[in-house]
Amino acid sequence: MMTMAVTSEHSTLKGHHGLGVLALIEAARSRFAQHRVYRQTVNELSALSGRELADLGLHRSMIKRVALQAAKEYTAR
Secondary structure, three states: OOOOOOOOOOOOOOOOOOHHHHHHHHHHHHHHHHHHHHHHHHHHHHOOOHHHHHHOOOOHHHHHHHHHHHHHHHHHO
Protein backbone atom coordinates (compact mmCIF):
# COMPACT_ATOMS: atom_id res chain seq x y z
CA MET A 1 0.00 0.00 0.00
CA MET A 2 1.32 3.43 -0.99
CA THR A 3 0.56 6.65 0.83
CA MET A 4 0.85 10.08 -0.64
CA ALA A 5 1.71 13.22 1.25
CA VAL A 6 -0.17 16.40 0.42
CA THR A 7 0.83 19.82 1.65
CA SER A 8 -0.96 23.10 1.42
CA GLU A 9 0.53 26.49 2.02
CA HIS A 10 -1.43 29.67 2.60
CA SER A 11 0.27 32.97 2.99
CA THR A 12 -1.32 36.23 4.00
CA LEU A 13 0.03 39.59 4.90
CA LYS A 14 -0.72 39.92 8.57
CA GLY A 15 -2.63 43.08 9.29
CA HIS A 16 -3.29 43.79 5.60
CA HIS A 17 -6.07 41.33 4.75
CA GLY A 18 -8.70 44.10 4.67
CA LEU A 19 -6.97 46.27 2.08
CA GLY A 20 -8.32 44.24 -0.83
CA VAL A 21 -11.88 44.64 0.40
CA LEU A 22 -11.44 48.38 0.91
CA ALA A 23 -9.99 48.79 -2.58
CA LEU A 24 -12.90 46.82 -4.01
CA ILE A 25 -15.43 48.99 -2.18
CA GLU A 26 -13.69 52.18 -3.33
CA ALA A 27 -13.64 50.96 -6.94
CA ALA A 28 -17.35 50.17 -6.76
CA ARG A 29 -18.10 53.63 -5.34
CA SER A 30 -16.08 55.26 -8.10
CA ARG A 31 -17.83 53.27 -10.84
CA PHE A 32 -21.23 54.10 -9.34
CA ALA A 33 -20.40 57.82 -9.22
CA GLN A 34 -19.16 57.67 -12.81
CA HIS A 35 -22.35 55.93 -13.95
CA ARG A 36 -24.50 58.46 -12.08
CA VAL A 37 -22.76 61.37 -13.84
CA TYR A 38 -23.12 59.57 -17.19
CA ARG A 39 -26.88 58.96 -16.71
CA GLN A 40 -27.51 62.50 -15.47
CA THR A 41 -25.65 64.00 -18.43
CA VAL A 42 -27.48 61.78 -20.94
CA ASN A 43 -30.85 62.67 -19.38
CA GLU A 44 -30.17 66.40 -19.35
CA LEU A 45 -28.83 66.57 -22.90
CA SER A 46 -31.61 64.32 -24.21
CA ALA A 47 -34.19 66.71 -22.78
CA LEU A 48 -32.83 69.56 -24.95
CA SER A 49 -34.28 70.34 -28.35
CA GLY A 50 -32.25 69.95 -31.52
CA ARG A 51 -31.88 73.74 -31.66
CA GLU A 52 -30.57 73.92 -28.10
CA LEU A 53 -28.10 71.13 -28.81
CA ALA A 54 -26.96 72.94 -31.96
CA ASP A 55 -26.38 76.09 -29.89
CA LEU A 56 -24.02 74.00 -27.76
CA GLY A 57 -22.30 72.67 -30.86
CA LEU A 58 -23.73 69.18 -30.39
CA HIS A 59 -25.80 66.78 -32.43
CA ARG A 60 -28.15 64.28 -30.81
CA SER A 61 -25.89 61.42 -31.96
CA MET A 62 -23.08 62.87 -29.82
CA ILE A 63 -24.93 62.72 -26.49
CA LYS A 64 -23.64 59.35 -25.26
CA ARG A 65 -20.05 60.13 -26.23
CA VAL A 66 -20.16 63.53 -24.51
CA ALA A 67 -21.74 61.97 -21.41
CA LEU A 68 -19.07 59.27 -21.25
CA GLN A 69 -16.34 61.89 -21.54
CA ALA A 70 -17.96 63.97 -18.78
CA ALA A 71 -18.17 60.92 -16.50
CA LYS A 72 -14.52 60.02 -17.09
CA GLU A 73 -13.39 63.59 -16.39
CA TYR A 74 -15.51 63.66 -13.22
CA THR A 75 -13.87 60.56 -11.80
CA ALA A 76 -10.39 61.69 -12.88
CA ARG A 77 -10.59 64.62 -10.46
